[in-house]
Each structure stands twice: as structure tokens, then as C-alpha cells.
Amino acid sequence: MNGISSSSLGYPRIGADREWKKALESFWAGKTNETDLAAQLEQIRLKHLKVQQEKGIDLIPVNDFTLYDHVLDMAVQFGVVPARFGHKGGPVPVATYFAMARGIQGATACEMTKWFNTNYHYIVPELNGVTPSLVENRALQAYREAKEKLGIEGKPVVLGLYTFLKLSKGYRADDLDALVEQYLPPFVQLLSELEQAGVEWVQIDEPILAVSLPKSEMKRVAAIYEAVRRAVPDLKIMLQTYFDSVEHYEETVSLPVDGIGLDFVHGYDRNLSHISRFGFPADKKLGAGVIDGRNIWRADLGAKLELIESLTAHVPQDRIVVQPSCSLLHVPVSTSREKELDPVLRQSLAYAEEKLEEIVLLVRALREGKEAVAEPLQASRRALEGLQAHPGRVSAKVREAYAAASGSEPERSKPFAERRYTQQERWKLPLLPTTTIGSFPQTAEVRQARRKWRSAEWNDEQYESFVREQIDLWTKRQEQIGLDVLVHGEFERTDMVEFFGEKLNGFAFTSNGWVQSYGSRCVKPPVIYGDVEHVRPMTVSETVYAQSLTSKPVKGMLTGPITILNWSFVRDDLPREQVAGQIALALREEVELLERSGIGMIQVDEPALREGLPLKDEDGPAYLEWAVRAFKLATSTVGESTQIHTHMCYCEFHDMIDSIRALDADVISLETSRSHGEMIPAIERETYELGIGLGVYDIHSPRVPPVEEMVNIIDSALKVLEPELFWVNPDCGLKTRGVDETVASLTNMVEAARVVRERL
Numbered sequence: 072m073n074g075i076s077s078s079s080l081g082y083p084r085i086g087a088d089r090e091w092k093k094a095l096e097s098f099w100a101g102k103t104n105e106t107d108l109a110a111q112l113e114q115i116r117l118k119h120l121k122v123q124q125e126k127g128i129d130l131i132p133v134n135d136f137t138l139y140d141h142v143l144d145m146a147v148q149f150g151v152v153p154a155r156f157g158h159k160g161g162p163v164p165v166a167t168y169f170a171m172a173r174g175i176q177g178a179t180a181c182e183m184t185k186w187f188n189t190n191y192h193y194i195v196p197e198l199n200g201v202t203p204s205l206v207e208n209r210a211l212q213a214y215r216e217a218k219e220k221l222g223i224e225g226k227p228v229v230l231g232l233y234t235f236l237k238l239s240k241g242y243r244a245d246d247l248d249a250l251v252e253q254y255l256p257p258f259v260q261l262l263s264e265l266e267q268a269g270v271e272w273v274q275i276d277e278p279i280l281a282v283s284l285p286k287s288e289m290k291r292v293a294a295i296y297e298a299v300r301r302a303v304p305d306l307k308i309m310l311q312t313y314f315d316s317v318e319h320y321e322e323t324v325s326l327p328v329d330g331i332g333l334d335f336v337h338g339y340d341r342n343l344s345h346i347s348r349f350g351f352p353a354d355k356k357l358g359a360g361v362i363d364g365r366n367i368w369r370a371d372l373g374a375k376l377e378l379i380e381s382l383t384a385h386v387p388q389d390r391i392v393v394q395p396s397c398s399l400l401h402v403p404v405s406t407s408r409e410k411e412l413d414p415v416l417r418q419s420l421a422y423a424e425e426k427l428e429e430i431v432l433l434v435r436a437l438r439e440g441k442e443a444v445a446e447p448l449q450a451s452r453r454a455l456e457g458l459q460a461h462p463g464r465v466s467a468k469v470r471e472a473y474a475a476a477s478g479s480e481p482e483r484s485k486p487f488a489e490r491r492y493t494q495q496e497r498w499k500l501p502l503l504p505t506t507t508i509g510s511f512p513q514t515a516e517v518r519q520a521r522r523k524w525r526s527a528e529w530n531d532e533q534y535e536s537f538v539r540e541q542i543d544l545w546t547k548r549q550e551q552i553g554l555d556v557l558v559h560g561e562f563e564r565t566d567m568v569e570f571f572g573e574k575l576n577g578f579a580f581t582s583n584g585w586v587q588s589y590g591s592r593c594v595k596p597p598v599i600y601g602d603v604e605h606v607r608p609m610t611v612s613e614t615v616y617a618q619s620l621t622s623k624p625v626k627g628m629l630t631g632p633i634t635i636l637n638w639s640f641v642r643d644d645l646p647r648e649q650v651a652g653q654i655a656l657a658l659r660e661e662v663e664l665l666e667r668s669g670i671g672m673i674q675v676d677e678p679a680l681r682e683g684l685p686l687k688d689e690d691g692p693a694y695l696e697w698a699v700r701a702f703k704l705a706t707s708t709v710g711e712s713t714q715i716h717t718h719m720c721y722c723e724f725h726d727m728i729d730s731i732r733a734l735d736a737d738v739i740s741l742e743t744s745r746s747h748g749e750m751i752p753a754i755e756r757e758t759y760e761l762g763i764g765l766g767v768y769d770i771h772s773p774r775v776p777p778v779e780e781m782v783n784i785i786d787s788a789l790k791v792l793e794p795e796l797f798w799v800n801p802d803c804g805l806k807t808r809g810v811d812e813t814v815a816s817l818t819n820m821v822e823a824a825r826v827v828r829e830r831l
């Protein structure tokens with residue numbers, strides 16, 4: 072690697088046709104055996120390596136591929152297998168590996184959680200006193216495969232020891248030093264086997280260095296890399312960070328490694344200012360992550376060239392490695408299949424393959440001068456100009472509405488302390504009112520109906536009448552069960568973001584924009600490319616129809632602005648705050664329409680509020696402030712007696728009660744059955760004084776919870792919460808459940824509320 076060079080940090084595993092997903096799933100279904108699976112996966116791996124080779128990437132990552140998850144890979148290489156899987160030592164068999172990821176009869180799966188602030192989920196290693204040893208070296212296998220089969224001198228990607236330990240569980244914080252000592256020998260052995268095999272560069276990923284970490288921890292990190300350096304003096308180490316700027320710049324760049332990879336997209340300002348303030352060590356390469364590995368837009372290559380040129384004031388050009396900001400795991404594979412997309416939009420997208428082309432182009436421009444690549448540079452610029460000029464990009468009306476709304480703080484006309492009585496007067500609900508979170512089972516019949524309609528076998532009328540029949544059925548069921556506040560059941564929705572995106576201006580849907588979420592599970596986020604505008608009612612007819620069938624109140628059901636934002640690919644020419652504000656104003660129109668149509672309870676779900684939290688503690692308050700404001704923009708114009716509900720799940724919220732309270736929702740339902748332990752004391756401490764329902768049963772299981780069990784949960788919540796403000800509801804929507812278990816569980820839930828109510 073002499074002179075400026077190009078590199079990548081990881082390639083999407085799923086394959087252009089999601090062939091990786093298909094290979095895994097047919098193996099799990101027993102349709103293929105282990106040998107077939109290995110052969111299919113090898114083919115996919117080699118194909119991906121070839122693409123990168125053909126694009127002209129100098130330093131191609133290997134061992135970025137996996138059977139499921141790269142954190143799990145690291146755990147099994149260390150032989151860290153929880154006792155319940157009965158592993159007897161030695162290399163971990165494929166069956167055990169998948170059992171850890173997915174669970175097996177008699178042994179529940181390992182926990183899965185979000186990889187930093189992305190929508191990728193990793194398997195949490197359970198260290199629990201296991202003595203680690205290197206039982207396998209997947210990085211070495213991957214390096215050899217690339218070299219032998221394709222003559223590629225690959226750069227093995229290895230998860231850094233510190234990040235691995237910090238993401239694991241099953242130990243106490245004060246054991247960390249001892250753990251470092253225990254895990255260093257196998258980690259070092261892994262690296263020395265690479266060195267012996269002739270590996271030139273290894274990429275060690277330490278994204279943990281980009282989160283808020285006390286400075287004292289850098290001592291431990293330094294100890295790790297000093298030990299590594301002593302053991303593998305000849306192996307060149309690129310210490311890779313991403314997703315934000317490094318927290319302790321000076322300590323990080325002085326680690327005894329050969330290169331430091333920094334994110335110049337998500338940590339742009341801070342990383343750049345650190346480099347200009349403290350300089351960059353003369354003996355290291357700089358991995359300049361300039362191409363956004365988290366979003367799908369083409370880069371403004373002119374601006375990227377300027378950025379790299381500005382870096383050369385501190386780092387000679389020949390020590391710069393041009394690369395994406397993080398692994399391309401977080402973007403889809405190739406735009407070449409987006410045949411149905413508006414051509415202007417399609418032109419402005421860059422998925423993994425196109426991002427690699429951008430990297431190579433930048434390197435050529437720097438090596439040979441801009442003139443050498445004038446034509447592709449110009450084509451790229453034209454594509455972005457085309458997007459900028461797209462008629463859907465800017466709506467004067469939306470911009471005006473946003474500007475007008477920016478002038479004042481969105482607030483309800485009356486504080487909760489007053490409007491709760493107006494609401495009680497209007498709704499006359501019993502103590503401990505019972506309700507659900509919105510969706511009822513999406514049965515095979517419901518899914519089939521939607522397929523018929525999408526494939527035009529059914530016309531709109533047929534589909535709508537099917538949906539109405541479901542609403543009829545479930546309204547009756549809810550009345551029979553005895554719920555106090557009903558819902559229409561969300562039968563017309565597949566996905567809680569896509570459903571709204573399809574009806575709002577500013578959204579586009581790709582046909583192949585899949586990214587891995589966890590294991591073989593992929594998601595296809597909508598693309599927000601233009602100003603978001605409400606153009607027609609989205610939920611009114613189903614909600615009003617349901618209300619016409621019953622004298623009980625029916626809650627309207629909307630997805631909140633922050634969840635829509637966080638689960639989409641978002642345009643990068645506007646601050647996220649502004650896009651959230653636009654979505655909020657569009658939702659406000661829907662809220663107002665519902666209210667005018669006689670719907671007096673409206674739930675605005677924000678399950679993804681927490682996941683948008685920035686990695687750095689110092690950035691949290693600003694995010695939460697605009698996120699809360701967006702929610703209030705959407706919900707605060709309703710009358711005093713209209714009851715605004717919200718719902719959150721997937722995470723523990725006990726450390727953000729202040730923000731939850733600031734939403735000023737009349738009622739919030741929180742998923743808590745798996746975290747009562749933290750939630751209840753947090754609420755007690757903070758005294759939450761608005762309406763609240765702590766989920767009384769876990770909807771992730773088909774199990775029907777007995778009345779007694781829910782009575783106990785309600786009782787323990789009432790030890791700290793006012794009974795006048797407490798609601799009884801399940802943890803989350805019921806769309807993944809079966810009909811019978813749903814009816815049985817809700818019947819028990821209503822009975823549990825009755826039992827406690829009688830005693831009050």
C-alpha cells in the first residue's frame with residue numbers, strides 16, 4: 072500500500088438477490104445440509120470479493136462475512152458458549168452456533184441487541200466465567216480462501232477485544248481488568264496466526280472508542296494494544312472506529328498501531344477539529360471514512376475531494392486510505408436492480424457497489440488529477456443536481472408551514488393537571504381502564520387478502536370490504552371481552568412506517584433496498600427524498616368505521632414522526648430535525664382530521680424514539696429536545712378533551728423518564744413485562760404524573776398469562792402509581808399472535824383489572 076489507496080470496511084452479506092438469506096433459511100428448514108450450505112456460502116463470499124476486486128479496491132476486507140453475526144463469531148472463536156448449549160470444548164459446531172443465535176428446544180437463544188446506533192442487531196456474548204481459548208481462527212480461514220481462490224491479499228477484519236468485552240454480558244464492571252488479562256492470550260494468538268500466515272494489514276474494529284467512555288478506560292485499551300504490539304510486531308494494524316468521532320482522540324491516535332480509521336461522515340466536525348488541533352502521528356496511516364456507509368445517497372464527490380485535500384494539511388496524501396465511514400453492511404447491495412424507481416431518484420442513489428466506485432474515483436482523482444476522471448465526476452454531479460431539481464424535493468407549502476411552526480413551542484391548550492378532569496368528564500372511564508396497543512392478529516387470511524389486492528386479483532372495493540369485515544369481527548370480540556377503549560385492529564397495515572410512507576408525499580419505495588437487521592432477517596426502509604406532505608386521509612375511514620360500530624371509544628392509531636424518521640433512509644440535504652418536523656406537521660393534519668371526524672382518543676406510537684439517541688452523551692439532550700418537540704408538533708393542537716396516547720417498546724426507557732414526560736401525552740403505554748425491575752423504581756423516583764399503562768403481559772410468546780399473574784403485576788405497579796392514572800394493557804401490538812390465545816389473554820387481562828378494581 073504505497074501512496075494514497077482505497078479500502079473498504081466490510082461488504083453486505085445478504086447478496087444482491089438475498090441469496091445469503093435464502094441459503095441460511097433453507098438450511099434451517101432442513102432443505103439443505105451442512106455441506107450444501109458451506110458450498111453456497113463460499114460461492115457468495117467469493118462473488119463479493121470479486122466485485123470488490125473488479126471495482127479496483129486496493130485493500131479488500133475478508134472475514135467480514137459470517138454465518139449469522141460477527142460478534143457471535145468472535146465469541147465462538149474464543150469458545151465462549153453458554154453452558155445451556157452443552158458444548159464440550161473445541162471448535163463450535165454449526166448446529167451449536169445457530170442454536171446460540173436462534174434458540175433450540177430446551178435452550179433459549181442468546182440475547183440480541185442493537186449494534187451501536189444502527190438497526191443491525193448482534194448476539195450478546197455471555198462470558199459468565201468461561202475460560203476463553205482460541206478454538207478456531209475464522210479470520211485466517213477467510214484470508215487463505217481469498218488468497219488461494221482469487222489471489223486477493225485480503226485485509227482480515229477482526230472485532231477488537233475491548234469492544235467485544237464491552238458488548239458482552241455476564242460479568243461485573245470491576246472484573247474488566249481481569250477479563251482483559253484472560254482474553255488477551257487468545258486474542259493475541261488469533262493475530263499472531265495471521266502474522267505468521269503473511270497477512271500484511273489487519274483491520275481491528277473498535278467502535279466502542281466512538282462512544283462516551285471515561286478517559287480512565289483508555290489505559291486498559293492502551294494495555295491491550297501494547298501487548299498486541301509486542302506479540303505481533305510485523306502485523307500492520309488499522310485500528311478502525313466508526314459511527315461517530317473518537318471520544319479520546321489523543322489517546323487513541325497514540326496507540327501503538329499502524330493506522331487509525333476515523334469516521335468523517337458521522338463524526339465529521341469533531342474528528343476534523345481534533346486532527347487540526349492535535350495533528351496526526353507521522354508514523355501512521357489515516358483511514359479516512361469519507362463515503363457514508365449508513366445512507367444510500369450518492370456522495371458530493373467535489374466536496375469529498377475538498378475534505379481529503381483539507382486532511383492533507385495534517386497527513387501527507389500518500390498516508391491516506393480512502394474508505395467508507397463504516398462497513399457497507401448497513402446499505403443495500405446494488406442500485407442496478409432498481410428498475411422501477413423514478414430514474415432521477417435512482418440516479419442519485421449509491422448502494423454498496425456504487426459506493427465502492429465512488430471511493431475508487433476519489434482515489435484516481437487524487438492520484439491522477441481531477442481531469443483524469445472529469446467525466447464520471449461530472450456525471451455524479453449532474454445526478455445530484457437532478458435530485459435537487461426533482462419536483463418532489465421542495466414544497467413551498469411545507470417549507471412555509473415548517474417556518475411558521477418554528478416560531479413557537481407546541482403546547483396543549485391546558486396542562487395535563489387540568490385537562491385530565493375534562494377528559495374524565497367526557498370519557499367516564501372506570502378505574503384501571505383496559506385497552507390494547509393497536510394491532511390484532513395478522514392471520515394467514517389477512518395476509519392472503521393483502522396479497523390478492525396487491526396482485527390486482529382483488530380490486531380496492533373487495534379489499535376494503537374484507538378489512539371492514541375484520542373490523543366488525545374484532546369490534547364485537549373486544550366488546551365481548553369487555554375492553555374499555557377499543558382499536559380498529561390495523562388489518563390494512565403491513566408495516567407501521569411503510570403504511571404511512573405510501574400515503575405521504577416525499578417518500579419512495581425501492582424494490583431491492585434490503586439491509587440486514589439481524590440474522591437472515593432483512594428490512595427495506597422507505598426513502599425520504601422530498602418534503603413530507605399530507606395529501607389525503609390515511610387512517611380516517613377505518614377508524615371512523617370502527618367507531619360507528621360501538622359506543623365505546625375507539626383510539627385512532629398513527630406512527631409517530633421520530634419512528635418514521637428513524638426507520639427510513641433520510642435525505643441528507645436537510646437536518647434530521649427538520650425532516651422530523653415536516654413529518655410531524657403531516658401527522659398533525661391527520662390528527663386534526665381524526666378529531667374532526669369524532670375520534671377523541673388518538674395514539675401516536677414512538678417505539679423508535681430511543682434508538683435515535685446519539686452515541687455521545689453530550690449529543691443526547693439536543694436530540695431528545697427536537698424529538699419531543701416533533702411529537703408535540705404532531706399532537707398538541709387537539710382540544711382539551713381529546714386524549715393523546717403514545718406507546719413505546721423494544722427498549723428500556725427507565726433512564727429517559729424526563730423526555731417521556733415531556734411528550735405531554737395523556738396516556739403512555741410502555742413495554743415493561745421484561746423490565747419491571749427497572750421501570751417501576753424509576754417511575755417511583757421520578758413520580759410520573761400522567762396516564763400510564765405498564766404492559767402487563769409479554770406479547771412475544773403464545774402463552775396465555777393467568778389472571779393471578781397480571782393481578783400481581785398491577786398490584787406492584789400500584790404501589791408507586793396513582794390508580795386514577797393507571798391503565799391496563801399488553802406490552803405491545805398483537806399482530807404476531809394467534810386469534811385464540813389473543814382472546815384468552817385479553818379476557819384474563821380484563822378480569823385481572825376487574826379483580827384489582829374491586830379492591831380499590
Ligand code: GLN
Nearest residue numbers: 508509510676678804805
Ligand atoms: N400500534 C402498533 C401495533 O399495535 C405498535 C407497534 C409497535 O409498537 N412496534 O402493532
Ligand code: ZN
Nearest residue numbers: 719720803804
Ligand atoms: Zn410496541
